[in-house]
């Protein structure tokens with residue numbers, strides 16, 4: 066029999082606000098000392114009252130609008146109770162009754178074509194802390210730096226049916242949220258985490274099978290492996306009655322490549338949701354809504370089309386650039402200075418890309434000044450700086466974001482020389498120092514001329530038009 | 546003025562226990578907002594007064610330090626300090642009416658201001674949707690002076706009302722023409738009625754049956770919120786930690802079992818049940834709806850009357866272990882659940898419309 070997998074995702078995304086959701090502690094503690102970013106509020110001491118960080122609501126709305134959701138104009142916060150040492154107040158403030166955004170739609174594209182994935186809701190909530198287990202001492206330490214860092218949870222409908230679609234969906238969420246600059250969405254940094262709900266049914270059936278949930282998945286590859294494993298396990302159970310499927314939460318062990326049922330104790334429980342009386346309903350008036358709506362970026366597809374129409378870029382270049390909003394911004398700033406879209410695109414794609422690869426950075430970590438890139442492109446296209454030196458300057462721009470290409474080129478002797486007298490004297494000296502190369506060339510060995518050319522270029526530190534040098538060099542050698 | 550604070554207000558330089566063994570010796574890292582406001586107005590903190598465990602009992606009898614009893618009757622610590630002039634006034638958390646009961650039984654004035662007009666920042670959270678910083682004083686003039694110091698908007702409290710609303714508390718009119726007596730609560734209010742009538746106030750009796758429902762609804766809401774608010778005391782971060790445990794579950798269970806008193810445990814169990822998935826709509830949500838109905842009933846009354854008169858207590862003394870706080874609070878629950886201001890003076894209670902503190906203080910002046 067043919068089966069189909071039915072998958073719904075709950076994706077947790079850390080919002081990139083400066084401060085936490087209900088207090089003024091920094092929300093960025095990656096690499097910080099444990100418990101360096103805590104206050105009585107976010108470590109559960111009594112007496113501090115939650116005051117909603119409006120920026121979190123801004124970002125929640127932006128995320129909702131990017132995913133084509135309806136925004137709840139009155140959105141409320143609720144308490145979810147459970148005991149765990151990483152949750153200092155023993156409740157998490159979340160949105161249960163009136164989440165910020167509902168009924169969204171996200172389009173994904175896979176080898177099978179385009180597909181719409183429905184979004185059930187997006188709610189805002191606070192993150193929990195981290196437990197650090199010390200095996201030597203057999204103790205557990207708690208780090209509250211992450212408690213109350215704002216999250217959104219994006220809940221999809223069970224509209225996904227393969228690992229490939231899940232990957233495309235996650236990639237799409239990442240792109241859209243990064244375009245809106247509300248989140249980093251980096252699974253490796255823990256700023257995007259995923260719960261996978263999966264069931265299997267005979268193809269074409271409209272009855273859902275038994276659903277299992279795998280929580281806290283934190284790499285796309287692991288998610289893909291887990292989906293394949295779970296699908297096979299479900300089909301095996303249905304066809305061969307190897308086990309009875311039950312609705313449960315399972316833990317994915319990526320090293321063993323297996324999923325395990327979690328002890329019921331870890332999953333059972335009634336969260337006792339109720340409205341948080343300390344957080345007044347957040348009322349999103351027209352002024353607020355319109356301001357957020359106006360701040361949304363161009364969607365990637367719109368940008369791509371505009372790059373082709375307005376700048377005459379190829380479909381390939383437009384596609385490459387619009388993969389990342391950081392790259393788009395770099396390109397657009399460079400173009401605004403150099404006014405040559407093809408050059409700006411080439412430099413932004415190939416040259417920037419090769420440096421990012423060397424430095425093991427992603428497009429989104431791109432931090433160079435696009436205007437400076439535009440100036441650099443002008444220096445090269447006007448023949449003031451050689452292309453090879455141009456690349457060196459670009460590499461230096463990654464180190465120093467305030468770098469001015471022209472003054473850097475001058476200070477480092479990278480300005481091209483039009484002084485033919487200087488070129489002639491250098492070429493003459495090189496030729497006279499190497500009579501063997503001259504005779505080799507004259508006896509037909511073209512390569513010998515290349516060696517002389519290289520030596521001259523080196524003497525001139527690359528600051529010379531190759532064509533001019535070549536002409537001068539040939540004349541001198543022939544005159545010998 | 547010298548002000549005593551009840552032990553639900555957090556203080557940096559004195560321990561704050563909330564009357565619970567769980568918080569024995571607990572030191573807050575910060576002061577309650579009202580302390581700064583009192584000091585800014587030139588008042589001084591004279592010390593702290595014991596409260597019952599998390600402040601929801603009758604008069605403080607469930608305090609970890611034991612009940613205060615004099616002549617076979619329960620006493621309240623804050624009221625005792627004010628009565629003995631050790632302090633000129635007390636700031637108390639009115640979670641479940643104890644300051645109003647204490648005032649009624651000891652001949653003091655208690656004012657519970659409109660919810661949201663005095664900052665709750667730095668108070669131990671118990672039943673946040675209704676609890677209010679309140680004032681216990683020997684005279685209306687003292688009460689008014691303390692009120693002037695503590696009322697005002699605070700950005701640190703998300704439920705704090707805008708400054709314009711807080712101003713109404715201090716600047717509202719104090720005219721009293723008509724007062725309704727709520728017959729459903731019984732009690733002998735004849736003396737108060739007579740004083741009001743003599744002062745030209747039109748006193749009318751209304752049945753007010755709906756207001757009796759406040760008690761059950763408030764007991765549900767208060768217990769649920771309390772259960773959630775005290776769940777943070779788990780022996781992990783601060784406060785009492787059991788000596789013997791293996792594993793985290795036992796650490797929680799043993800610490801809470803050993804540190805919490807019986808009444809608190811009962812309320813935790815009850816509150817927890819009201820919020821369970823099975824009961825939420827049947828119990829908790831219904832209590833929220835009752836709250837709305839009672840608010841509307843008060844609004845209807847205040848369209849015609851300036852204030853509402855009712856008892857504050859069932860008896861002028863409580864013998865230990867004879868009065869159930871979850872029955873006795875029927876008198877205080879209507880103002881607790883709605884957040885309306887209430888005053889106790891001359892042994893009776895008067896509830897007013899939101900921001901009508903001046904009306905209430907005017908009546909209190911007549912009654913005392």
Ligand SMILES: [Zn+2]
Pocket residue numbers: 085088089090102103104105106107108213
């Ligand atoms: Zn904090």
